[in-house]
Amino acid sequence: METTVLTLTGNFAVKPKSAFTQLVERLFTENAKTVGNQGTLASVIGTCFASMSQTKHTWKRETFRDLLLHLEAQGCYALLRETACINTLANMAAFGNKSVREIRNWEKGAVAAEIQMSSLIRHCFARYEVPEFLETAFYEENKIHMFWYIQLGRGESVLSLKGFPVTFTRKMAHEFQNVPAHYSVAKAIRWAQAKGYGASADMAETIAWSSLNEHFEHEEFWGTVIRFLVKQETLAYNEVQEVLFYIQNQLEANKEYSMKGRNWKTLLKQSGEWHIEYAKRMDALNRADWAPSGISHFGKEVATHEETIQYNIIELISSEALYEEGHEMSHCVAEYEYDCMQGAVAIFSLRKKVSGNTEILATIEIDLYCKSIVQAKAKYNDNISLEAEGILKEWAGKEKLALDYDEYEHGNEAHIPQPAPAVFREYRAERRNDADEINWKWLFYILFALAKICIVLSK
Template sequence: METSHIHKKHKSKSRRLKEKLEAKAKEVAIQKSLKAHNKAKKLLFPKMVETIYEGKKQLHFEFNTLAYTLDDLFRSLNKKRQSRRRTAFKEILDHLYKQRCTKLLRNHEYLHAIYNIVWFCSSYVRDIKTWKRNSHNPDKQLKDLARHCFAKYDVPAFMFEAWSDSNRKYMMWFIDLGCGLSVKNLSKVPVRLTKKGAHYFLQAPANYTIEMALRRAQALAFGTDEIVADRIACSALSRNNFANEGFWETVIQFFMRQSMLDFNKMGEIIDYLTFSIQQDREYTIKGRTITSLTRQSDEWHVAQAIHEVNTRELYTWEPSISSSLIAKTKEKTNVKRYRLFELCSSKELIAEGRKMNHCVASYARSCCVKVTSIFTLRCASFLKTEETLATIEVDLRSKTIVQAKARYNKPISAVAKKIMKDWATHHDLNIGKWL
């Protein structure tokens, strides 16, 4: 009996030792596999760039993947005619990888911005290989990269937007300003800028688009104050591609002369004047008063609201911001539920315009091409049916709330304003000074 017990004990000890050795061997194998995986992962991006750059065989990548975007960008650079840009693009990608700018290289929009920088590689003022990462933030990395490549002198913060734009004229402005050229000598500036206007252009806020900076400078040079200039900068005039510029110059001067200008009406009047100049190229505001323009604008907006369904094309579009917000408040026995969300079709805008008695339906095309987004703030309670408290316009390029209107274009309530501000903070949106 005792011998059998000793034998069993020895066998159990042997089994535990064997299991321990097997577990250790398994762990070593896992560590080896993990090391091999990490090594392959480290080599993956440079190898992918090298393969796409060489382009020796026809490659097919899944749509909207990183490889697909890189392949598309390299293909747009001809091997013979644009060999210098192709090589420069590969060099900058390799260098950014070595600098561990992984977030920058994984983002499709940033890759397009890097491509834009490379397009002007012949204008580099410093060797790309001397650039070093000094931030973990990819947005800051991109700005620092553009500064390193092109700027001997300070360039206004808002000008860095040029590299994320498709307008190469703005990129050339960035390069010229970085080399010390004055604003007055920039090519193809769409507005007339005096020496004073050129100074104001360089002083525009960092969150402005280039178009907004031009409008603000133009207005300030005419002698208006900053409040009016900022309202003009954030109006539709910064989103009209500077069409009919001679006419709009007279409009800005007209607004400047008004001592008692209702800012809530300015946007409506601009919408009305946009329609008027499109219908009649000879249209002028000469001899008109703010009273007559306001009356004509009001009449036009009413007519637009009545005929909107029959006269407008119908559009639908994808949401621009992850925007939904739900909040609750309780007053005694009445619970209120607030919803703030984006309107994503012409039909929704038409319904909103009818309910609120304003012309928000006219923004459908701008929403469709992602220039503007329209949001609605609604409140439901036990005592009342759902009520719309505000219609909110966001300029997507500057990420700024430029309008917030209650019914009949009246200012929004204090409660609606607080909810809007909380939502803006959560989504990193700016709010116009005048709201």
């Protein structure tokens, strides 16, 4: 148990500085070098300080120090233990000269670290209401997105946001304020854009989660694609993905490609035919194989009362394997071929086998430079299930892989099947052996009968 020692100054007892305070003040003062995350709090905080100049814009270092010390004083210990939260504080410090309130006036309310961070961001930068989804900008690295939050927090209009990639109408700007809280910034832009064009809730969601959120180049053309999709009211997500991939390839082949005069049924038919030919070309080319990453495969067998379930995580090490995975899962993993060939990423597939039937639960992307799982997606790029997440985390722990993907949003899904009791497994094994024995008896009987029939017929 830690003992607090007080020293006397005049007539007052002075509490000594905590070890954390001493660490922060030392790192603030010294000219530290970027050392990267070495698994210690000192290395994370030190790296953040090292990225801030001691001679230019010194308010960044001062703001970062003040945030750390005030959070400790408020007892936000869980928040200060999270690397992601420390990096978020450093991002906030980069805009320390734009804060609308004093840091020292913020008080901890909730216990959860995520809610504390959300409250702190609003306290520092928002005099006016800002969409909740935009808070995630401070957890990432795009400073432009962080500045959008600050602009809206000052009361500026969405239409005045600096460096915005899409030309918004007033209706789109209004919808941007109503984007669901769990959306990323890119998804939010596409959602508001679709709603501004009059999309239904379902169609806006489909467009937001489609591959359109991955790029904002050639917006004049892609705006016509979005308007075309909006007119269809409701479309299957996987069909939209396939058609978008087809359109992108047509545009790359012909810069004059246009959506004028097109209808959905014809476009879907053309896309289907093109995808068949594309698959044939990929098979014929057999373009590339690459060396395994060195990360081990994973296998697990779970016996329940009804059946035996096998889970396997395997690495995909060819263009053909990537294409088949993408076709089965209705996503664009095939586009990661070049990164795999360069050794930058590795793609794995989590598969479940029951009664001879195999189902792909997740496609997994690993950043090989930082040994981190950066994506884990189910079919149609959905978040993976709770069942898949349990297997994935077990494998990640075994292979010492960091987790940096969008985790499953827990709902009512059943957990991973639990193994049957040992007694039941032994009983089932005996029954299986008995069944095998009976099968052999019947086989010999049938063969004997057939031989006898042949002899009779030959006479």
